[in-house]
Amino acid sequence: MKHAKTLVALALSSSLVTAAASAETLRLLTWGGYAPDEVIALFEKETGIEVKVTTSNNEDMISKLRATGGAGFDLAQPSQDRITGAQQAFNIYQPIDLSKVEAAQMIPSMLAATKANTELNGDVYGVPHVWGTSGLVVNTAQAKDVKDYTDLCSSAYEGKVSYRMKRPTLIGFAYAMGEDPFAAYSDPAKYQAILDKVEAKLIECKPVVKTYWTGGDALINLIRSEEVVAAMAWDAGGWKLNRDNADVKFVAPASGALGWIDTFAIPRKAKAVDAAYQWINFVMQPEIAAMITEAAGNFTASQGSDEFVNEVAKAQFQESFPPADLDNIKWYPAVPPGLEEMEGLALDRIQAAN
Amino acid sequence: MSQQRWQFYFLLTPFLLWIGLLIIWPHFNMLEVSLTERSWTQGDSFSFKHYLLFFQQSLYWNTYLRTAWMAILATFITLLISFPVAYYIAKVAKPRSKLALLMCCLLPFWLSELVRAYGWMILLRESGIISGLLQAIGLADAPIEMLYHDATIILGLVYSGMLFMVVPLVSSLDSMDNSYIEAGFDLGGNRWHIFWEIVFPYAMPGVVSGCIIVFMLNLGNYLIPNLMGGKDSLWFTEMVYTQFITRFNWELGSAFGILLLVLSSLLVWLALKLSGQSLSTTVGR
Numbered sequence: 099m100k101h102a103k104t105l106v107a108l109a110l111s112s113s114l115v116t117a118a119a120s121a122e123t124l125r126l127l128t129w130g131g132y133a134p135d136e137v138i139a140l141f142e143k144e145t146g147i148e149v150k151v152t153t154s155n156n157e158d159m160i161s162k163l164r165a166t167g168g169a170g171f172d173l174a175q176p177s178q179d180r181i182t183g184a185q186q187a188f189n190i191y192q193p194i195d196l197s198k199v200e201a202a203q204m205i206p207s208m209l210a211a212t213k214a215n216t217e218l219n220g221d222v223y224g225v226p227h228v229w230g231t232s233g234l235v236v237n238t239a240q241a242k243d244v245k246d247y248t249d250l251c252s253s254a255y256e257g258k259v260s261y262r263m264k265r266p267t268l269i270g271f272a273y274a275m276g277e278d279p280f281a282a283y284s285d286p287a288k289y290q291a292i293l294d295k296v297e298a299k300l301i302e303c304k305p306v307v308k309t310y311w312t313g314g315d316a317l318i319n320l321i322r323s324e325e326v327v328a329a330m331a332w333d334a335g336g337w338k339l340n341r342d343n344a345d346v347k348f349v350a351p352a353s354g355a356l357g358w359i360d361t362f363a364i365p366r367k368a369k370a371v372d373a374a375y376q377w378i379n380f381v382m383q384p385e386i387a388a389m390i391t392e393a394a395g396n397f398t399a400s401q402g403s404d405e406f407v408n409e410v411a412k413a414q415f416q417e418s419f420p421p422a423d424l425d426n427i428k429w430y431p432a433v434p435p436g437l438e439e440m441e442g443l444a445l446d447r448i449q450a451a452n
Numbered sequence: 453m454s455q456q457r458w459q460f461y462f463l464l465t466p467f468l469l470w471i472g473l474l475i476i477w478p479h480f481n482m483l484e485v486s487l488t489e490r491s492w493t494q495g496d497s498f499s500f501k502h503y504l505l506f507f508q509q510s511l512y513w514n515t516y517l518r519t520a521w522m523a524i525l526a527t528f529i530t531l532l533i534s535f536p537v538a539y540y541i542a543k544v545a546k547p548r549s550k551l552a553l554l555m556c557c558l559l560p561f562w563l564s565e566l567v568r569a570y571g572w573m574i575l576l577r578e579s580g581i582i583s584g585l586l587q588a589i590g591l592a593d594a595p596i597e598m599l600y601h602d603a604t605i606i607l608g609l610v611y612s613g614m615l616f617m618v619v620p621l622v623s624s625l626d627s628m629d630n631s632y633i634e635a636g637f638d639l640g641g642n643r644w645h646i647f648w649e650i651v652f653p654y655a656m657p658g659v660v661s662g663c664i665i666v667f668m669l670n671l672g673n674y675l676i677p678n679l680m681g682g683k684d685s686l687w688f689t690e691m692v693y694t695q696f697i698t699r700f701n702w703e704l705g706s707a708f709g710i711l712l713l714v715l716s717s718l719l720v721w722l723a724l725k726l727s728g729q730s731l732s733t734t735v736g737r
Contacts, residue, residue, distance in 0.1 A: 157700070158697060442701070446691070450514060
């Protein structure tokens with residue numbers, strides 16, 4: 099009996115301690131590089147709020163928040179196209195209070211696009227943070243005529259190309275094959291027809307692929323060792339490789355690079371909501387945003403942060419994106435629920451096909 | 453008397469909590485999820501949809517059978533390699549080197565499985581050590597890609613399962629009296645007969661328990677097929693993972709999980725029946 103009392107007292111006091119600590123803690127669910135140590139140190143110094151970072155990816159973020167019904171984190175950073183679908187299906191976010199966000203710090207067009215894309219029943223669920231594209235990373239010394247996704251099927255590069263078995267690959271190939279998958283998002287039958295076409299093409303291309311890469315590090319190793327000369331990848335990865343080997347370049351595909359915006363979204367059961375808004379406003383300051391660009395390799399939606407970014411990154415960006423290619427970026431619209439199941443089946447079939 | 457009963461239940465509690473909360477309850481939960489059809493317009497309903505989907509899509513049951521077949525093959529190869537090793541440790545080696553030899557088998561397992569998998573990747577990749585060595589001694593004139601094949605998966609599984617096969621084999625061979633073998637020779641048997649008539653039957657409990665452990669590890673392995681497998685290789689556990697984590701389809705993932713449980717239970721039962729062993733003579737020793 100006495101032991102039981104001690105146990106209860108212990109449990110109570112420890113829960114009090116954690117409650118007290120969490121008032122001063124911001125639990126951030128984000129991508130690698132989006133919360134560099136130096137930025138965290140500056141934020142802790144200015145606000146006294148401790149930041150705990152969990153790095154993740156889009157699917158993992160949704161799974162983590164789904165498992166707890168939107169608890170366990172105070173701020174998440176899903177891509178803008180993955181918010182409304184997940185919100186409708188699992189109700190894991192809370193609306194953003196736009197009056198608490200310093201909108202003047204953000205590039206207006208990007209803020210407007212994100213607001214429109216993450217709106218559900220009149221509420222906005224995301225504001226923009228980091229943006230980038232996926233396209234082609236090409237070793238120009240060995241594969242200079244790779245201009246579009248479908249060129250990855252060219253038998254000239256048999257055993258020397260790589261891409262992921264994820265949805266951007268399906269969408270990129272669909273565009274390169276002359277389809278418009280984003281326009282078909284609202285029409286499942288039409289989307290399935292496009293998927294079937296892409297599936298057939300990707301199965302046909304299988305002998306050419308060396309392997310389907312699964313993680314950024316694996317891809318970087320494959321290209322650095324020149325085992326792979328052309329791959330579908332993110333711009334930041336291409337620029338990183340470019341700094342080591344000038345032949346490796348990020349190329350915007352002829353049919354258009356695919357543009358994503360990673361946002362700030364607040365989980366439904368977040369505890370330190372004020373700290374979350376403080377973090378958003380803090381990291382969107384141009385100088386701080388430039389530090390994040392240095393760490394993550396991608397540019398942010400912070401107005402005027404370009405000035406603080408180093409010359410190499412600026413030059414790389416301009417080389418990869420001449421103005422025409424910049425206008426040709428295909429921005430991901432919000433994914434309707436149910437679509438990913440169709441894509442999933444297609445991806446599994448491609449992987450299993452012989 | 454009541455004191456003793458109290459103690460018995462008190463000591464049993466951690467076990468009951470463990471098996472109840474971490475094994476039985478989650479599995480029933482998984483069964484329930486797998487039989488639910490989720491819809492955000494009509495709410496949840498009972499359905500066999502996900503099990504039907506498994507049988508309708510040839511992709512799913514093909515992967516299921518392929519995974520089972522490759523896990524069995526890897527287990528068999530592990531047994532083939534481990535038996536001589538275990539026999540040497542238990543019967544041939546001097547008592548003093550026995551421990552050292554067992555330690556040699558154990559040492560690689562002080563590293564995490566991930567590190568061991570990356571070790572193999574460094575050796576086998578196109579620009580890796582073995583490919584470079586073959587070119588240097590003139591056996592190959594171009595880089596050879598040895599990674600990303602089904603054979604690489606088998607290799608990785610065999611390597612990661614060896615220890616769990618060697619240890620039960622050593623312990624069952626260790627207890628065998630050498631005079632059985634001598635008697636066999638005295639009665640005119642050759643090595644082949646003695647192996648099949650005396651040594652192997654005696655080691656059977658160790659063989660079966662080693663096979664069960666290694667088979668379970670192989671079937672449930674995620675890392676090795678994922679890292680070392682090629683573009684065609686899909687492992688069933690990877691499918692469970694993708695359904696849960698990247699597709700948010702917990703219902704289908706749960707159905708796959710249950711099917712995997714059924715498969716492993718069935719195959720273990722079959723192995724015990726075929727070898728004439730029972731759980732108590734093998735794992736329960």
